[in-house]
Amino acid sequence: MDNTFGQHFLGIEGLSSQHIEMLLDRADNYALLNRSRKTPRTLLRERTLITLFFENSTRTRTSFELAGKRLGADVINMSVSSSSVSKGETLLDTAYTLNAMRADLLIIRHSHSGAPALLAQKVDASVINAGDGMHEHPTQALLDALTIRRHFGSLSGLTVAICGDILHSRVARSNILLLNTMGCHVRVIGPPTLLPLTISKMGATPYYSMDEGIKDVDVIMMLRMQRERMQAGLVPSPREYFRFFGLDRRRLNLAKPGALVMHPGPLNRGVEIDSNVADDPQQSVIQEQVEMGVAVRMAVLEKFSHIKAQP
Amino acid sequence: MKPLLFTNVRLIDPKSDIDQPGRLLVKDGIIAGIDLPDSEGKPEECDVIDGQGAVLCPGLVDMRVTVGEPGYEYRETIATAAQAAAAGGITTMAILPNTKPAIDNPALVSVLKAKGDETGSVTILPYGALTVGCEGKEMAEIGLLHEAGAIAFTDGNKAVENTRLMMLTMSYAHGYNCLVVQHPEDPSLAKNGSATRGELATRLGLPSIPAAAEAIMIARDLRLAELTKCHLHFGHVSTAEGLELIRQAKQRGLPISCDTAPMYFDLNEEAIGDFRTYAKLSPPLRSEEDRQAVCQALADGTIDAIASDHLPRDVDDKRLPFAEAAAGGTGLVTLLSVTLTRVKEKTLTLPQALSLLTHRPAELLKQSCGTLEKNQPADLCMFDPEKTWLVEAGILPGRAQNTPFDNRVLPGVVTGTWKMGRKVYEKALS
Numbered sequence: 055m056d057n058t059f060g061q062h063f064l065g066i067e068g069l070s071s072q073h074i075e076m077l078l079d080r081a082d083n084y085a086l087l088n089r090s091r092k093t094p095r096t097l098l099r100e101r102t103l104i105t106l107f108f109e110n111s112t113r114t115r116t117s118f119e120l121a122g123k124r125l126g127a128d129v130i131n132m133s134v135s136s137s138s139v140s141k142g143e144t145l146l147d148t149a150y151t152l153n154a155m156r157a158d159l160l161i162i163r164h165s166h167s168g169a170p171a172l173l174a175q176k177v178d179a180s181v182i183n184a185g186d187g188m189h190e191h192p193t194q195a196l197l198d199a200l201t202i203r204r205h206f207g208s209l210s211g212l213t214v215a216i217c218g219d220i221l222h223s224r225v226a227r228s229n230i231l232l233l234n235t236m237g238c239h240v241r242v243i244g245p246p247t248l249l250p251l252t253i254s255k256m257g258a259t260p261y262y263s264m265d266e267g268i269k270d271v272d273v274i275m276m277l278r279m280q281r282e283r284m285q286a287g288l289v290p291s292p293r294e295y296f297r298f299f300g301l302d303r304r305r306l307n308l309a310k311p312g313a314l315v316m317h318p319g320p321l322n323r324g325v326e327i328d329s330n331v332a333d334d335p336q337q338s339v340i341q342e343q344v345e346m347g348v349a350v351r352m353a354v355l356e357k358f359s360h361i362k363a364q365p
Numbered sequence: 366m367k368p369l370l371f372t373n374v375r376l377i378d379p380k381s382d383i384d385q386p387g388r389l390l391v392k393d394g395i396i397a398g399i400d401l402p403d404s405e406g407k408p409e410e411c412d413v414i415d416g417q418g419a420v421l422c423p424g425l426v427d428m429r430v431t432v433g434e435p436g437y438e439y440r441e442t443i444a445t446a447a448q449a450a451a452a453g454g455i456t457t458m459a460i461l462p463n464t465k466p467a468i469d470n471p472a473l474v475s476v477l478k479a480k481g482d483e484t485g486s487v488t489i490l491p492y493g494a495l496t497v498g499c500e501g502k503e504m505a506e507i508g509l510l511h512e513a514g515a516i517a518f519t520d521g522n523k524a525v526e527n528t529r530l531m532m533l534t535m536s537y538a539h540g541y542n543c544l545v546v547q548h549p550e551d552p553s554l555a556k557n558g559s560a561t562r563g564e565l566a567t568r569l570g571l572p573s574i575p576a577a578a579e580a581i582m583i584a585r586d587l588r589l590a591e592l593t594k595c596h597l598h599f600g601h602v603s604t605a606e607g608l609e610l611i612r613q614a615k616q617r618g619l620p621i622s623c624d625t626a627p628m629y630f631d632l633n634e635e636a637i638g639d640f641r642t643y644a645k646l647s648p649p650l651r652s653e654e655d656r657q658a659v660c661q662a663l664a665d666g667t668i669d670a671i672a673s674d675h676l677p678r679d680v681d682d683k684r685l686p687f688a689e690a691a692a693g694g695t696g697l698v699t700l701l702s703v704t705l706t707r708v709k710e711k712t713l714t715l716p717q718a719l720s721l722l723t724h725r726p727a728e729l730l731k732q733s734c735g736t737l738e739k740n741q742p743a744d745l746c747m748f749d750p751e752k753t754w755l756v757e758a759g760i761l762p763g764r765a766q767n768t769p770f771d772n773r774v775l776p777g778v779v780t781g782t783w784k785m786g787r788k789v790y791e792k793a794l795s
Binding site: 291 | 497503504505506507508509512529530533536537539540541593
C-alpha cells in the first residue's frame with residue numbers, strides 16, 4: 055500500500071496539494087498509456103473491484119469499470135435494483151456481506167451524504183466515493199483539475215467559475231475544496247435559491263449574476279440543472295433559467311479569451327448550456343473530461359488499493 | 366412645444382427640501398429650473414401660468430393601484446383610471462398584478478406599460494406576479510418579468526400563505542435586487558371575514574378578522590426578510606401591532622418598508638355604519654386605537670409611503686349583503702385630499718405629507734420621478750390646500766365610484782396636473 059494515502063478515498067477534504075499533484079501526475083501518465091493502449095493490465099490482477107451504485111450513473115460507473123479493467127482487476131457491478139437493498143437490507147448489512155466476499159475495492163455512489171464514510175467504517179476493502187448525496191464527488195474534481203492542468207500547465211492563480219445549482223452539487227463542493235487547495239480563485243454563480251451564502255465560508259465568492267460572475271474567468275464549470283429543482287419551486291422555469299444562468303456564446307465572450315468550458319455531464323442543452331458552446335472544439339473540453347475521468351480513476355484505484363505502483 | 370413658466374406658486378419638493386414661493390420653468394417636457402419670485406426675466410416665447418399662490422409639487426406617485434385591465438375592464442380600464450389619476454394629481458402609478466390573466470407573463474408587462482403611455486397622462490409601473498397566477502403555488506418567472514419592466518413583485522391583495530414558497534420567492538427575487546410586496550394578512554385567519562374583530566362586528570353579526578392576522582403575517586415575513594436579505598415591503602398596514610413590529614425591525618436594520626392607505630388613517634371601523642359596503646375594505650377598517658397608531662407611524666417615519674390602494678368595484682360587486690359584497694374602495698381622486706387631513710390635524714407638515722406621496726414611494730420603486738429637480742420630467746401637480754371639495758360617488762372622474770369617502774368634504778383642490786410638461790387635467794380656480 056502506498057502509505058502517502060489512507061485506506062479509503064472519501065473526499066477531497068483532507069488532501070494536501072502534494073497529494074493532489076501526485077494523483078494528477080499519475081493520472082496524466084495513465085492518460086498517455088490509455089491513448090497508446092499500453093495500460094498495465096496486471097497491476098490489479100487478482101483484485102476484486104465492486105461498483106455499488108445506489109443511484110443511477112452510467113457514465114461514472116462505466117468509467118470506474120473501465121479503469122479497473124485496464125488495470126487488470128476483476129470488476130463486478132452491483133446495481134441496486136437487483137440487490138438485497140431493494141428487499142430491505144440496510145447499508146451495513148450490505149457492508150457485512152461484501153466483507154465476507156473479501157472484495158478489495160468498493161466504489162460506492164449513494165444518494166445520502168456520508169454513506170461511503172459509514173461503509174468505510176465497517177469493511178476491510180478500500181472504499182472509493184463515487185458521489186454521495188450533496189457532499190462530495192472527489193474523482194470528478196480530480197478529473198476536472200487534470201483537464202484544466204493539461205491546458206494551463208498549472209492550476210495556481212487561475213480563476214474558475216462554477217455555475218448553476220451549487221446548493222445540491224457534490225461536484226461543486228469537491229471542486230471548491232480542490233481548487234482552493236491548488237491556489238485557484240473560485241467563484242460560484244447561481245440564483246439565491248440554489249446558492250447558499252455560507253458557501254463563501256468554503257472559499258468561493260458568490261455571484262447572482264452570470265454576466266458579472268463569469269467576467270474574465272479562465273475556466274467555466276457548468277453544472278447540470280435537475281428538472282426536479284424546478285418542480286420543487288427553486289427556479290421558475292427552464293426558459294428563465296437559461297436566460298439568466300445558461301451559458302451561451304455572448305456570455306462565454308465575457309470570460310477570458312480561450313476560457314475553458316466544462317460540464318460534468320450529462321448535458322441539458324438549452325437549459326444550462328447552449329449546444330453552440332457545448333460542441334465548440336475550441337473551448338469546450340467536455341469530451342476530454344470524460345477521457346480524463348478514466349485516467350483519474352485508474353490513478354485513484356492504484357493509490358488506494360493495497361498494492362504498490364508499478365513504474 | 367413652447368417653454369412653460371409657472372409663476373406665483375408655492376414650490377414644494379420634499380426631496381430637495383424646497384418649500385418656497387417661486388417660479389418653475391419647463392422646456393421640452395423637462396424641468397429646466399426653479400428660482401425665487403423676484404428673479405427677473407423670462408424666456409421669450411413662453412407660456413405663463415399664474416398659480417395664484419397655489420402649491421406646485423411633483424406629480425404624485427401612487428405605489429398601490431388596482432386596475433381592472435385585463436379581465437375586469439367593466440370595473441376600471443387603464444384609460445379610465447388615468448382620468449381619475451390626473452384629477453387626483455397622480456402622474457405615476459404602480460399597478461397590482463392580480464388581474465385576469467395575472468401579470469405573470471413578460472408580454473403583459475410590456476402591454477400595460479404601453480397602455481399607460483397611450484393615455485399620455487400617467488406612467489404605468491406594472492408589478493409582476495410573485496407566483497404564477499397570483500395563486501400562491503409556484504414561483505413566477507421573476508427574472509423575465511423584471512427584465513420586461515416589472516418594478517416589484519407581489520400577489521396583490523393575496524398574501525403568500527405557504528412559508529417555504531414565500532422564502533424561496535424572496536430569496537430568488539433578492540438575486541435580482543427586486544422588491545417584494547406582501548399583503549400582510551394571514552389568509553387562514555382572514556378567510557370569510559368582512560369586518561375587524563371587535564364590538565361592532567359582534568353587534569352587527571358580521572364574520573370578523575382579528576387585527577392580529579396582520580401582525581402574524583408581518584412577524585413571519587420579517588423573519589424571512591432576515592433570512593433572505595430580500596427587501597420586503599408591506600402594503601396597506603393598518604394595525605398598531607403590525608406597525609410596532611415594523612418599527613422594531615427597522616431599528617434592527619432589516620430591509621423593510623411599508624405603506625398605508627388614506628382609509629386607514631382617516632376612517633375607523635365605525636365607517637361601516639349600518640352595513641355600508643363602500644366601507645368594506647381589505648384589510649377591514651380597524652379600531653380607533655389602530656387608526657391613531659397609523660397616524661403616529663406616519664409622523665414618526667415608520668410608514669414610508671401613502672398609497673391610494675385604489676380597488677375599483679362596480680355596483681353589482683357592492684350592492685350585496687355586507688358579508689357577500691366585494692372588499693375595496695377607490696382612492697385615486699381622494700389620495701391627496703385625505704392625506705391633507707393629516708396636515709389640517711397638524712400630525713404632518715405639508716412637506717412631510719407630500720414626501721409620503723412623491724419621492725418616497727418613487728425611491729421604494731427605484732424611480733427617479735417624484736421631485737422638482739432640474740432635468741427631471743415635468744410631472745407636476747398644482748393644488749390649493751385652502752379650498753375644500755365634496756366627494757360625490759357617481760360623478761367622480763374614472764369608472765369606479767365605490768369610495769368610502771362619499772359625501773365627505775375634503776381639503777385640497779387639485780387645480781392642474783401636467784405630464785411631461787403637457788397639461789392633462791385642469792380645474793379653474795374660482
